[in-house]
Amino acid sequence: MNEGIVKKITNILLRPFKENFLFLIVLCTLTICGHALGCFTLKHEMNLNAAIVTAMHCVCISYIFTLFIGLIRQKAVKKTLQTIFILIAAIDFAITFYCSFYLHSVFDEDIALLILETDPSEAKEFFTSMVPMWVIAAVAGVFLFFILIWQIIKRLNLRLNLGKKASLVAMGIITICIIVNLCKWGIWKYGPIGPFYEFTQHENPSDLRSYFSHPKLTFDDKEELPTNVVLIIGESFGRSHSSIYGYNKLTNPQLAQLKDNSLLFSFDSINSPAHSTVQSLRYTLSTFDRSNEKGKKWYEFISIMELMNECGFDSYWFGNQGRVGKHNGTTRIYAQACDHQWFLKDDNTVDQYDIVLVDSSYQFIKQICHKNHNFIIYHMKGSHFDYSVRYPKEFAQFSENDYPTDPKNHRKILSSYDNSILYNDYIVNKIIDSFKDSEAIIIYLSDHGQVMYRNSKDPDYYAHGREEDPDDYALGIDIPFFIYATPLFQQKHPQTMQRIKYRQDHPKAWNSDNLPYFIMDLIGVQEINGESVQSKSILN
């Protein structure tokens, strides 16, 4: 090779050290602090070795970006790009720091969905209730440190670039990092590219109905289709805080009364398929499950809306969660696959209490509930954090004084959470009341639970279960599952009722990702495209 070209390439390769060394150091520090140090906080697989390899990967990525900056000769363009890259690295650092040190998780699809499918009011609540002061202080501290160093360097007019010999040594170190990186290729998931990859994986269809595949359903001839099948999707309701399941505070007085009157049945040992809303709904409302995750997209599976449609039901969605504007979040996609949908948040960006679900539907339900076949879904705001804004004043029945044996810093959260569950009890009972004179079966389940300070390894944590820690995760997917059957339904479907009562008395571990099979079983469908429905139903 021509000696001139070799010299030119060497010059370009050494430019990050000779011209833009400070930029390289800033990028390296931000990425290593966020990603490599975070490895120590992850509970499984990640250890010192992983941290070192991740750090080397961060060095490689930082070097590549600095190399690119070195190729730009126009000063203004170069400065602008440098600022943009540092800003992105700073945001990446803040998010990764939060995920690693507070959630003990890598930035995964769930967190990307949480960011992408959130709305302004949810985001505000998230920051006020889910980002602790110490995280904000730590991130701000790192930023201040960088600003301070930058100012000192500027004031003293220091030149931090390396000389020729030092640059060659640095290049040697970079080469080692690149070789290690190539040998441990999979590590990129834990580095700065990971979060950006997760964002690009977010893909939702504009219309779920165009994916309807018209599955072949086999019916049980003896069973007559019920008039109303109602599904109430709750939010963040952990089973351990329901008095029906033995909680020591009376959080479910109204539902307990229905249970005493043999109108409501509660099932034990039920788990949700995920610890977050979006993921859970993808599994719960379609035949998509964790075992067939690879290959097909979630929206290519048969949805409960399509199944009910095929069975001759008209479907309705009343949602107190949903997107304002045109954003195609998972919730909206499901809602729009129904024949009719009402987004109760659309007219008002301020969160409304769940009573809006009852107020807006009561008269309508009274008109339709005696004719045809209706499938009605209510999507509640339930006990979504911030718990304290989920219920009106008169439902603030529990106060900090009711938790004398709990640590002081837990009491406020515990009382507001229990108040939100109490309000949930009132709303679910109100919805049930709309149907009580008709032939209806009403299913209530929560999308997932909450940890609520029960993880002994992290006793101050209360929110969503964290996937990196199996105990924490198990606490976060432990949900209540109720079935209410009106007297008319009970009279018309004695066999189904027998099976429901048997299951209540003989609990069986079941995951709500099989909800479509359970609903099909309830209404007398035996097979979906030749696949047995009963084998996945909780009643079997």
Ligand SMILES: [Zn+2]
């Ligand atoms: Zn949720």
